[in-house]
Amino acid sequence: QKDGFRFFMEKEIYEQSNVVSDCMLGRLQDEEILFEELDSSILNGIKEINICACGTSYHAGLTASYLFERHSKIRCNVVIASEFRYKEPLLNKNSLFIVISQSGETADTLEALKMAKNAGLKTLVICNVDNSSMTRLADNTILTRAGIEKGVASTKAFSTQTVVLWMLSLYFAKQNDKISQEVLQKELHALREVPKSLIVSDKMHEKTRRLSKRYLHGHGFFFIGRDVFFPLALEGALKLKEISYLHAEGYPAGEMKHGPIALADPELFTIALMPENLLYDKIKSNVEELSARDSTICTISPLEFELSDDFIKTQEASHYMLEFFEMLVVLQLLSMEISIRLGNDVDMPRNLAKSVTVE
Ligand code: M6R
Secondary structure, three states: OOOOOOOHHHHHHHHHHHHHHHHHOOOEOOOOEOOOOOOOOOOOOOOEEEEEEOHHHHHHHHHHHHHHHHHHOOEEEEEEHHHHHHOOOOOOOOEEEEEEEOOOOOHHHHHHHHHHHHOOOEEEEEEOOOOOHHHHHOOEEEEOOOOOOOOOOOOHHHHHHHHHHHHHHHHHHHHOOOOOHHHHHHHHHHHHHHHHHOOOOHHHHHHHHHHHHHHOOOOEEEEEEOOOHHHHHHHHHHHHHHHHOOOEEEEEHHHHHHOHHHHOOOOEEEEEEOOOOOOHHHHHHHHHHHHHOOOEEEEEEOOOOOOOOEEEEOOOOOOHHHHHHHHHHHHHHHHHHHHHHOOOOOOOOOOOOOOOOOO
């Protein structure tokens, strides 16, 4: 069943390129995005979007908040479902309530969805499991078509969620007449390239395997990025924590000097996400500051950077989201290889369950 892979997580990392193609099938058209499953009046009267989710699905939601505001020009708030439930949230009827869940069964996310429904909001679930509690409850469902995900550490669920949300931001942008045909075509072109950017090359896998030898000795890890690469940094840190049991934190790179940089020393490993196509100079100066304080720096980027102690080279790409997906694969492989070297059970990490159906 593992098809020759050592763990389900490894198999699922390698599957991403194909499942993302399935996920885009029929939705990514020549000149537009189509979601036939959505109620055509879904945006009528909608002034803002609220997203609720947990864990990795929350990171997909955070990524989406950048894309919804950038493309659809709709204000977007993202809240962790367990926080949302008890904060006495103000729910406006003019907001679209989106929940994101691989399983469709996560207790906190399900409760948040119920609250939104009871308050009369329009609801949408982005989910991998048809006929789950959330798909049965929500007004609208978009299935991510990732196939069964067995590894507790979510991989292909995240890549498909992110692709769906990116497509949705463009679909909404078009519906609201907020995107030019020229920009839309560029985005569609980039979307077509996503499966390629998710292909695992032998070289990339080997590089993460080699680095894992030293990185398992890290006392702590900072994953840093800006814009959508900030949620990606959170996701990289979560993957490492879950399966390697090493302490890792994801941070917006510009936030380091507001406190966390005090921790910097050679035993602290910084994994810096440095895309060529988005805020490169800004993150570069954040990494320079960390390097000046002797943090060990690993940069993931298409561009070599003289201050890196280690460098994982990604492909040059025409769009930052393509860099995002390739870096995602690197982060997944790195955490998996570290976990394997530590002798951990990659697919069933301690203290965790695949689906969290209790509060
Ligand atoms: O099934 P869901 O997407 O609702 O699950 C949410 C989280 O429990 C899940 O993403 C968790 O964080 C994963 N183990 C992360 O790899």
